[in-house]
Structure formats: C-alpha cells, structure tokens
Amino acid sequence: MLSWSTAGESHGCALIALMEGLPAGVPVSTELLRHALSIRRRGYGRGARQKFEQDQVRIISGVRHGYTTGAPVAVEIANSEWPKWETVMSADPVPEGALNVDAGKGDGREMARNRRLTSPRPGHADLAGLLSYDLDDARDILERASARETAARVVLGALARSFLQSVSSIDVISHVVRVGEKKNQNSNLPLPQDREALDEAQMRTLDAEAEAAFIEVIDEAKRSGDTVGGIVEVVAWNVPIGLGTHVSEDGKLDARLAASLMAIQSVKGVEIGDGFTEAMRFGSEAHDEILLDENGTPTRATNRAGGIEGGTSNGQPIVVRAAFKPISTVPKALKTIDLATGREAKAFHQRSDTCQVVPGAVIAEAQVCLQIAKALSERMGGRSVGEVKAQLDWYEDHIAARLRPVDER
Ligand SMILES: Cc1cc2nc3c(=O)[nH]c(=O)nc-3n(C[C@H](O)[C@H](O)[C@H](O)COP(=O)(O)O)c2cc1C
Numbered sequence: 001m002l003s004w005s006t007a008g009e010s011h012g013c014a015l016i017a018l019m020e021g022l023p024a025g026v027p028v029s030t031e032l033l034r035h036a037l038s039i040r041r042r043g044y045g046r047g048a049r050q051k052f053e054q055d056q057v058r059i060i061s062g063v064r065h066g067y068t069t070g071a072p073v074a075v076e077i078a079n080s081e082w083p084k085w086e087t088v089m090s091a092d093p094v095p096e097g098a099l100n101v102d103a104g105k106g107d108g109r110e111m112a113r114n115r116r117l118t119s120p121r122p123g124h125a126d127l128a129g130l131l132s133y134d135l136d137d138a139r140d141i142l143e144r145a146s147a148r149e150t151a152a153r154v155v156l157g158a159l160a161r162s163f164l165q166s167v168s169s170i171d172v173i174s175h176v177v178r179v180g181e182k183k184n185q186n187s188n189l190p191l192p193q194d195r196e197a198l199d200e201a202q203m204r205t206l207d208a209e210a211e212a213a214f215i216e217v218i219d220e221a222k223r224s225g226d227t228v229g230g231i232v233e234v235v236a237w238n239v240p241i242g243l244g245t246h247v248s249e250d251g252k253l254d255a256r257l258a259a260s261l262m263a264i265q266s267v268k269g270v271e272i273g274d275g276f277t278e279a280m281r282f283g284s285e286a287h288d289e290i291l292l293d294e295n296g297t298p299t300r301a302t303n304r305a306g307g308i309e310g311g312t313s314n315g316q317p318i319v320v321r322a323a324f325k326p327i328s329t330v331p332k333a334l335k336t337i338d339l340a341t342g343r344e345a346k347a348f349h350q351r352s353d354t355c356q357v358v359p360g361a362v363i364a365e366a367q368v369c370l371q372i373a374k375a376l377s378e379r380m381g382g383r384s385v386g387e388v389k390a391q392l393d394w395y396e397d398h399i400a401a402r403l404r405p406v407d408e409r
C-alpha cells in the first residue's frame with residue numbers, strides 16, 4: 001500500500017519526504033524532483049522569499065540508477081537560507097544571548113528573525129497551536145504550519161505521478177479558475193497537452209482575459225496592504241472505472257480527495273464535480289445519464305458527478321476544486337492580543353505572499369496524484385511496474401468486455 005509522510009520546518013535545515021509502497025521500476029531522478037519544485041515556486045502574487053530561497057534536492061534512498069527499487073523513497077529538500085536561521089532554529093540549545101531576543105542589536109531583519117512572537121495572526125495556526133501545545137513563542141507553531149511543507153508534498157506528488165505515468169495513461173493537470181471576485185468565464189477543463197503553457201503562465205490559466213483580471217485583483221490587494229485567495233481546479237484524465245470503493249468510509253475516493261485537498265494550508269472548501277451547484281438542481285437535471293455512443297459503448301452525456309459515484313471512479317474525468325482563503329499575514333495588520341501581556345495588539349507581520357493560488361494549484365495537483373496513485377496501487381497490487389501494468393491491462397480489458405453488448409462479448 002502506498003503511504004507517505006513529511007517532516008521539517010519552514011526555516012529548518014531541510015524538509016523530508018518519505019514514501020513507502022512504490023513498486024520497483026518507477027523512473028525517478030533528482031532532475032525530475034527539482035523540476036516539480038521549480039514549478040511550485042512560480043506564479044504571480046508570491047512574496048520575495050520564493051525568489052532568493054532555493055530548494056536543494058537530494059534523493060536519500062529507494063532509487064538506484066534512475067529507478068525505484070521497491071524500498072522506501074526518502075528525499076531531502078535542503079534550504080539554501082539555512083545559514084541565516086541556524087541559531088534561531090537550532091535543535092540543540094544555543095548559548096545564552098545568542099538569540100538577541102528583544103535586545104535591539106543587529107539589523108532589523110535579524111531582530112525580526114530572533115524576536116519571540118507573541119501576537120498571534122488571526123487565520124494562521126498561531127493562537128490555537130500555542131494554546132494547544134502549551135508553548136509561548138509562535139515560531140514553534142508557524143514553522144510547521146507553514147506552507148513551506150508543501151515542497152515535500154510536491155516531491156511526493158512527483159513520485160506518484162511518475163508511478164501513474166509508468167503504468168497507465170492517467171494524467172493530472174490543474175489551473176486557476178478564480179481570484180477574489182474575478183472568475184474565469186471560460187469553463188473549459190485544463191488539458192494535459194497544455195501542461196507546459198500552464199506551468200509558464202503567470203496565473204496558471206491560458207485565458208488571457210482571466211489572467212489580466214486575476215493580476216489586477218492581486219495588484220489591488222498588494223497596493224492596499226491586503227491579501228486575496230481564490231479557487232483552483234484539478235482534473236485527472238483517463239482514470240479507469242473502479243478506483244476507490246463504496247464499502248467503507250475511508251476507502252471512498254471522493255472522501256480521500258476532499259481530505260487531501262483540505263489538508264493544504266489555507267484551503268477552506270472542496271468541491272467534486274458540480275458539488276454545491278448540484279444541491280440547487282432537481283434530480284432530473286443533476287445526474288449523468290448513461291447512454292450508448294455510436295459504437296454501442298456506454299458513455300455519459302455530462303460529468304456533473306466529477307467522475308466519482310459511490311466513492312468509486314466511473315471512468316469520466318475526475319474534476320475537483322479547492323477554495324483558498326486569503327493569506328492571514330495581512331500587511332495592514334489585524335487586531336489580536338499579545339499573549340506576553342494579555343493586552344490588545346496588532347498581529348506580527350514581517351513579509352508574506354499576497355496570493356497563493358498559483359502554487360496552490362500545483363500543490364492540489366500533487367495531492368490528487370497521490371490519492372489516485374494510492375487508489376490504483378490498492379486496486380492493482382504488484383511489486384514491480386511490469387506487474388502493475390499487466391494487472392491494469394487485464395482489468396481494463398475485462399471492464400471493456402463487460403460493457404460490450406452480450407452478443408459481442
Ligand atoms: C502556497 C501557500 C503559500 C502560503 N503563504 C503564506 C504566507 O506567506 N503567509 C501566511 O500567513 N500564510 C500563508 N499561507 C497560508 C498558511 O500556511 C495557512 O493559512 C496556515 O498554515 C493556517 O492553516 P489554515 O489556513 O489551513 O487554517 C500559504 C499557503 C499556501 C498554500
């Protein structure tokens with residue numbers, strides 16, 4: 001069974017991505033992972049940090065001469081900025097005074113880095129985390145809550161995607177469909193052949209009008225010391241019928257995708273297919289009737305279900321959307337309390353992104369790759385790429401035969 005986890009802090013020496021259960025024979029290289037990480041760093045609306053910080057990738061285990069061996073894959077994503085943070089984030093105790101806490105020494109940036117953070121930002125994990133873990137410096141919370149951790153998820157997503165590509169024609173692609181009040185008026189789904197253009201696009205959309213509108217909203221937010229969120233859409237193409245299950249809560253593919261997308265920092269809503277719009281329709285207008293195409297093969301005229309019925313993929317493209325709230329480190333600082341004094345204060349702000357939806361789409365894509373890869377590997381089993389592929393080929397032939405008219409089987 002495919003499983004994975006991450007470790008590491010935002011300003012720590014490195015993040016770690018660990019995956020178990022990949023079959024032997026999946027192509028993996030440092031360059032593949034480096035490329036995936038470089039896409040996550042792009043996009044309009046990001047702060048300065050993405051420009052100077054570098055992800056330094058090292059494959060630690062589970063890959064030899066370009067292919068997985070079936071052993072756990074561990075990847076280190078070291079942080080080029082570590083020397084600046086070595087004292088603040090030291091695992092071992094540091095000499096008294098080394099942190100320069102509140103002492104006013106050093107340049108402004110150094111002070112900000114070293115200061116104890118006691119005025120929690122509304123919307124971030126600071127207050128709930130400090131109280132829940134009984135800590136008193138918000139750095140102990142924000143370091144792990146930070147979306148820097150999504151670099152490790154993108155690495156895991158790249159491993160999952162390489163597995164999917166080596167055994168099937170499944171392809172997962174994302175784009176941005178809304179920023180703040182502005183929506184892309186064109187409802188076409190993103191296509192795998194547009195990947196390169198989407199990766200290059202500033203707003204991860206190929207619609208010029210939407211791109212201009214999105215940029216305008218972000219500029220406006222930035223000008224007024226504010227932040228803005230948005231919605232991303234991810235499509236998984238060519239997913240065979242039958243991944244996931246209706247029989248158990250934790251095996252349902254829609255439930256897994258929803259949880260996985262909701263687990264991305266700042267995602268507050270998830271929709272599968274027509275999701276919330278379905279609630280406004282009558283049943284006769286809500287479902288995807290099963291018809292025969294010109295070859296007599298069952299098909300659907302619509303895909304309002306977003307490719308999943310009964311927790312199981314139904315052969316249609318899987319379509320999911322995730323809604324990102326605006327970033328909570330708002331430059332025009334929000335009201336809060338200072339836990340050190342118990343008095344009213346302004347939330348701390350050093351720097352932040354203005355809008356996270358472009359990397360958000362890339363991260364959501366990685367999460368979908370992971371869930372589809374997990375469901376596929378559960379359904380097909382197999383310890384090598386060849387074995388998974390052979391099982392999938394048999395399975396797809398079997399499904400195709402089941403769907404042919406009785407006299408043609
Ligand atoms: C790609 C990305 C970048 C983010 N950048 C910031 C940021 O610069 N400042 C900030 O306060 N929050 C940022 N966030 C959001 C916080 O990480 C998130 O709000 C926080 O961890 C609390 O979790 P929650 O919003 O899911 O409840 C970012 C999220 C993502 C996905």
Ligand SMILES: C=C(O[C@@H]1CC(C(=O)O)=C[C@@H](OP(=O)(O)O)[C@H]1O)C(=O)O
Nearest residue numbers: 047049145146147148151265351352353
């Ligand atoms: C570092 C990344 O995102 C960070 C996520 C983040 C947060 O609070 O989530 C806050 C910002 O970091 P800082 O507070 O140091 O400016 C972002 O830059 C990244 O995505 O690689």
